[in-house]
Amino acid sequence: MTTLDVNAGPLKGQMDKLFLKKRLMNFAVPAAIILYLGYVCFAFDVPGLWQRASLDNARTLVSDSYSYKTHVTRDNRSGLVTYAIEGERKGEYPEGMRPAWVSATGDTTVIDLEDGHVVRFGPETIEYDIPGYGLVSATPSRSKGVQAVLPEGDLPEWINLSKNRLAITTDAGRLTVTRNRAEVFRYFMGWELFFFTLDSPYHGMGAGELLSRAVSGEAGAIANDIWTNKMWRHGDVAWAIGETILMAFLGTFGAGLVALPLAFLGTRNFMPVRVVRFAARRVFDFVRGVDSLIWTVVLARAFGPGPLTGALAILITDTGTFGKIFSEALENVDEKQIEGVASTGAKPIQRYRFGVIPQITPVLLSQLLYFLESNTRSATIIGAITGGGIGLLLTQAIITQKDWEEVAYYIVLIVLMVMVMDWFSGWLRKRLIQGDAGGH
Structure with a gap:
C-alpha cells in the first residue's frame, strides 16, 4: 500500500466534513433569515397593520396632492354664503364673485356639481339631488339637530348620518350639514392660486397677456404678487x-x-x-x-x-x-x-x-x-x-x-x-x- 493510499482516507473524511459544513451553512443562513422575517412579521403586527390600512384614505391623500377643493359654505344662523379655495380665508372669493358653477336666486343658492348632481341651499332646507339614488334633504335646527329625509331603503355606505350631522360623499363632491353650517366642496385638478391669489389683478390672465404686461413695465408688480402669494407663501x-x-x-x-x-x-x-x-x-x-x-x-x-x-x-x-x-x-x-x-x-x-x-x-x-x-x-x-x-x-x-x-x-x-x-x-x-x- 502506497503513502498516497494511506493518506486518502483521512483527506476524504476532511473534505466530506468541509462540504457538509458548507451545505449546512447554505441552508442555515436562508432558514435563519426566513425565521427572523417571520418573527418580525408577528412582532410588529404586520397582518394587523394591513387590516387597519385604509385604502380610501390613501386614495384621498393621493388625490389631494395633485388637486384642490373649492368650498361653498353657508352659515345656517345668518344665511351668509361664502366661497373659498381649500376653505381658507386667504383663498376666499371677493364680495360679489363666485365660482361659475354656483348661482344664487334670492335666498336660494344652487350648486351644480355636474353629471346631474345638484345641491340647493334653501332658506331653511338643504337638498342634494343624487342621480340614481334620489333627493336627500336636511333641515338644520339648533334645538333638534339635523333632520334628514332620505329615499326609502338601506343607508348607503357613502352617507353618514347622525342626529347632529349629515355627510354625503360622491364622485361629484361632498356635502356636510351640521346645526351651524352647510358646506359643499368640489375637487379640481391642479394647484390653484399657485401664482396669483383671487385678489390679485393678474389672477386668471394667460401667459401671453402676463408677458405683454411684464414687457410694458409691470414685471416688478407681477413678480411681487407671485413672491407674496398668501396661499403658497x-x-x-x-x-x-x-x-x-x-x-x-x-x-x-x-x-x-x-x-x-x-x-x-x-x-x-x-x-x-x-x-x-x-x-x-x-x-x-x-x-x-x-x-x-x-x-x-x-x-x-x-x-x-x-x-x-x-x-x-x-x-x-x-x-x-x-x-x-x-x-x-x-x-x-x-x-x-x-x-x-x-x-x-x-x-x-x-x-x-x-x-x-x-x-x-x-x-x-x-x-x-x-x-x-x-x-x-x-x-x-x-x-x-x-x-x-x-x-x-x-x-x-x-x-x-x-x-x-x-x-x-x-x-x-x-x-x-x-x-x-x-x-x-x-x-x-x-x-x-x-x-x-x-x-x-
Whole structure:
C-alpha cells in the first residue's frame, strides 16, 4: 500500500466534513433569515397593520396632492354664503364673485356639481339631488339637530348620518350639514392660486397677456404678487430652503474645521502619547455614536429652537465622523514629503502646512462635499425639530392635514434641492480635486 493510499482516507473524511459544513451553512443562513422575517412579521403586527390600512384614505391623500377643493359654505344662523379655495380665508372669493358653477336666486343658492348632481341651499332646507339614488334633504335646527329625509331603503355606505350631522360623499363632491353650517366642496385638478391669489389683478390672465404686461413695465408688480402669494407663501418657502442649506453648510464645514486639528491627536505618527491618542479616538466615537437627531433634541432644550441649533447638532455629529476619517488619512501620509519639507529648515507648523495638508486635501474636500449633500437631507428633518427650514413647513402642512397639495409642493422642492446639492457637490469635487478637464 502506497503513502498516497494511506493518506486518502483521512483527506476524504476532511473534505466530506468541509462540504457538509458548507451545505449546512447554505441552508442555515436562508432558514435563519426566513425565521427572523417571520418573527418580525408577528412582532410588529404586520397582518394587523394591513387590516387597519385604509385604502380610501390613501386614495384621498393621493388625490389631494395633485388637486384642490373649492368650498361653498353657508352659515345656517345668518344665511351668509361664502366661497373659498381649500376653505381658507386667504383663498376666499371677493364680495360679489363666485365660482361659475354656483348661482344664487334670492335666498336660494344652487350648486351644480355636474353629471346631474345638484345641491340647493334653501332658506331653511338643504337638498342634494343624487342621480340614481334620489333627493336627500336636511333641515338644520339648533334645538333638534339635523333632520334628514332620505329615499326609502338601506343607508348607503357613502352617507353618514347622525342626529347632529349629515355627510354625503360622491364622485361629484361632498356635502356636510351640521346645526351651524352647510358646506359643499368640489375637487379640481391642479394647484390653484399657485401664482396669483383671487385678489390679485393678474389672477386668471394667460401667459401671453402676463408677458405683454411684464414687457410694458409691470414685471416688478407681477413678480411681487407671485413672491407674496398668501396661499403658497413662495417667499417664506425660499427663505426656508435657504435656512436648510445654511444649516447643512455651517454644520458640515464647521465640523471639518473642528475635526482637522483634533485628528492629529488621534494618529500614531503625530501623537506619540498613547493616552492622548486613545482619549481623542473615544471622543470621536462618542460624538458620532449619538445620532444628530438626538443631539438636536438635547441642544433644542439647552439653547432653544432655531436653525443654528440644527447646525450645531450636525457639527457635533460630523466632528466625530470627520475626526475618524481625517485621522486615518493622516496615518497614511507619505513621510518622505514631510522629510523633504523638513530638510529645508521648515518649522513643525510649516511641515504640517506644506508636507501634510496637501496630501490629505483631496480626502478632506471629498468627504466635506459628500457630507454637505448628505446633510442637506438631514437638515430637512432636523429643521422640523428645531423650528427652521423647509422641514418645519413640511411638518406643519402634514400635521394640519388640510392642504396635501402643499405637502406635495414641499416634497418636490426638497427632492429638487437635494438633486441640485448633489450635482453641485459632485461638480465642485471634480473641479477642486481632479481639476477642470476642459482646461487641459
